[in-house]
Amino acid sequence: MRMNKTNSIRIFFILTVLFLIGCYQILNFKSTKEPLPVKETEQITRIEQETETTEIPAVPVSRPLDYKFVIVEEADYLTVYFADKVTVYEYTDIRYSDLEDSLRQKIRHGYCIPDEETLFGFLENYSS
Numbered sequence: 693m694r695m696n697k698t699n700s701i702r703i704f705f706i707l708t709v710l711f712l713i714g715c716y717q718i719l720n721f722k723s724t725k726e727p728l729p730v731k732e733t734e735q736i737t738r739i740e741q742e743t744e745t746t747e748i749p750a751v752p753v754s755r756p757l758d759y760k761f762v763i764v765e766e767a768d769y770l771t772v773y774f775a776d777k778v779t780v781y782e783y784t785d786i787r788y789s790d791l792e793d794s795l796r797q798k799i800r801h802g803y804c805i806p807d808e809e810t811l812f813g814f815l816e817n818y819s820s
Contacts, residue, residue: 759804761811770799770818772811777802786818 761781762773765788772781788796795803805811 759806760808761805763799763803763805763814765796765799772805772815775804782815784815784819786815791818 760775762775762777763770764773764777765771768788770784770786770788772784773779774781788799791799805814
């Protein structure tokens, strides 16, 4: 009977050791997974933010505007607005369709003009 009890203790000890080794390997495997590098994580976050919001971010109040006028296309003619994009500064007789493609792309998104001198130069250059 003594031999049987000794064998049972040995088997129990061996099974316990195997169980502990298995648990250690499982826990060690989970902790060895490397986290994503910071750049990839930031890029994923940025992509998620871009897909979640489709609005144009507002200009902070404390930051002064770098422009005084905005030129946009309305009914195939150029219209000059103040920087607030609400108040009309001047309606022009310059046709949007007569402009080159690169300039039309800029105007499509709102072509910003920093001062009156630059605005008058632009209008004088493209007026007929």
